[in-house]
Amino acid sequence: MSTYTATVTVRLKGGVLDPEAETTKGALQRLGFELSALRAADQYELDLEADSADEATERAEEMAERLLANPTIHDYEVSVAEAANAK
Amino acid sequence: MTVAVIQFGGSNCDRDAVRALDYLGVDAERIWHEDGLPEDTTGIMLPGGFSYGDYLRAGAMAARSPIMDEVRAATDDGTPVLGVCNGAQVGSESRLTAGAFTTNKSARFQCEHVHLRVENADTPWTEAFDEGDIIEIPIAHGEGRFEITDERYEDLEQNDQILFRYCDEDGNLTEEANPNGSTHNVAGILGKTDSVAVLMPHPERSTLPDIGGTDGQGILAGFQS
Numbered sequence: 001m002s003t004y005t006a007t008v009t010v011r012l013k014g015g016v017l018d019p020e021a022e023t024t025k026g027a028l029q030r031l032g033f034e035l036s037a038l039r040a041a042d043q044y045e046l047d048l049e050a051d052s053a054d055e056a057t058e059r060a061e062e063m064a065e066r067l068l069a070n071p072t073i074h075d076y077e078v079s080v081a082e083a084a085n086a087k
Numbered sequence: 088m089t090v091a092v093i094q095f096g097g098s099n100c101d102r103d104a105v106r107a108l109d110y111l112g113v114d115a116e117r118i119w120h121e122d123g124l125p126e127d128t129t130g131i132m133l134p135g136g137f138s139y140g141d142y143l144r145a146g147a148m149a150a151r152s153p154i155m156d157e158v159r160a161a162t163d164d165g166t167p168v169l170g171v172c173n174g175a176q177v178g179s180e181s182r183l184t185a186g187a188f189t190t191n192k193s194a195r196f197q198c199e200h201v202h203l204r205v206e207n208a209d210t211p212w213t214e215a216f217d218e219g220d221i222i223e224i225p226i227a228h229g230e231g232r233f234e235i236t237d238e239r240y241e242d243l244e245q246n247d248q249i250l251f252r253y254c255d256e257d258g259n260l261t262e263e264a265n266p267n268g269s270t271h272n273v274a275g276i277l278g279k280t281d282s283v284a285v286l287m288p289h290p291e292r293s294t295l296p297d298i299g300g301t302d303g304q305g306i307l308a309g310f311q312s
Contacts, residue, residue, distance in 0.1 A: 020194050022194070070144060070187050072187040
C-alpha cells in the first residue's frame with residue numbers, strides 16, 4: 001500500500017453558462033485587465049491508501065461520479081501522484 | 088394520511104409547509120432526517136432551505152443522506168413526493184428527477200413573485216388547474232437555473248414531464264419572464280411517474296390567504312388525491 005494524492009478537477013461542461021465566472025471576468029475588466037474568457041473550476045485533493053496508482057485513480061473517479069461532480073452539468077478529470085508529504 | 092416533511096440541517100421552509108398542508112386539511116409532520124420515515128408515511132415533501140449550507144452544490148449533501156434511500160424506495164411504491172426549492176435541488180441531485188438546478192443567470196439570490204404557465208394539468212399536482220392556466224407564486228433562490236442535456240430535455244417534453252414554465256402575466260414564455268435563465272423557462276418537472284414532482288417556486292408561501300395569493304393550494308392538493 002502507498003499513499004496517493006488524487007486531484008479531482010470539476011468544471012462545467014462546455015456551453016453551460018457560468019454566471020459567477022462571467023461576473024468575475026467583468027470585475028477583472030473593470031480593473032483594467034484585458035481578457036476574452038474566464039473559466040472557473042473546483043479542485044479537490046484526496047489523500048488515499050491504495051495498492052497502485054490505477055486503483056487510486058479508479059476510486060477517485062468513482063467519488064467524482066457519485067458526489068464531487070454532477071454529470072448533468074460537469075466534466076471532471078482525475079490525476080494521481082504518489083504523495084510525498086501526505087499527512 | 089401523513090405527509091412527512093423531511094427536515095435536514097439548514098431546511099427552513101419545513102414549518103411553512105406543515106402549516107400550509109394543515110390549512111388544506113392534509114395531515115403533515117416534520118421529520119428529522121436521521122429519524123427515518125414513519126411507518127404511516129403516505130406522502131413526502133422535501134422543503135426549501137439551505138440543507139448542509141449548500142456545501143458542494145445546493146442539495147448535494149442531503150441527496151446522499153440515508154433517508155433519501157427510503158424516499159426512493161417509497162417512490163417505487165407510488166408514494167407522492169414533492170420537492171420545493173432546495174427540495175427540488177435535493178430531488179434532482181438524488182436523481183428522482185432529471186437535469187440540475189444551478190446558479191441563477193444573474194448570479195444573484197432572487198426573491199420575487201413570478202408567473203407560471205401550467206404545462207400539464209393531468210397530474211396530481213396540477214389537477215386543480217387547466218393546461219395553459221397562469222398562476223402566481225413566489226420564488227426565493229440563488230441556484231434555480233434549470234440545466235439539462237438536449238437529449239434529456241426532449242425526453243421530458245415527449246413524456247409530458249414538464250409541469251410549469253416561467254411566463255409573463257399573459258402566459259408568454261419570454262426571456263424577461265424567466266427569472267433565473269432556466270432552459271426553455273422550465274420551473275418544475277415530473278419524475279419517472281407523475282407522483283414525483285419538483286419545482287423551484289414555493290407553493291407553501293402562496294397557500295394561506297392571510298399572506299397573499301393562494302395559487303399554491305392547487306399544487307399542495309396533490310397530497311390530497
